[in-house]
Amino acid sequence: MLATGAALIDTPGLREIQLWAGESSVAAVFDDIAEFAVRCRFADCSHATEPGCAVRDAVDPARLTSFHKLTREAVRHTDPRPEKTRWRAIHKAQRQFYKLRGH
Ligand SMILES: [Zn+2]
Incomplete structure (x- = not known):
């Protein structure tokens, strides 16, 4: 316990912290990407190399x-x-x- 009231926790043997959140949590954090994604030319745009990608532009x-x-x-x-x-x-x-968001 530190003087400030915070707890300092040592975790010997913990070599990496993995991302445990699911895909939906990731998408929720990147709200803005979902916003622009509706303007992509292709509905299944991955915003990587597709032409007419609104996300890459914005x-x-x-x-x-x-x-x-x-x-x-x-x-x-x-x-x-x-x-x-x-x-x-x-x-x-x-x-x-995107569907869940009503787009
Ligand atoms: Zn796109």
Whole structure:
């Protein structure tokens, strides 16, 4: 316990902190990306290389990179299937999220 009332916790053996949140949590954090995604030319746009991507035009590239990275992380952690199959799951999760938001 520190003087300030905070607790300093040492975790020997903990080598990495993995992302445990699911894909929907990632999408929820990147609200702005969902906003622009409705203007993408393709409904299943992954905002990576597709032409007519409204997200790539509007969102800061660094932020978009984080979005891709976190989405990948989240799916990798919750989905044991091979990379190619997981990508499909990523895009599906993104589409479901946009649908949930009513777009
Ligand atoms: Zn896009």
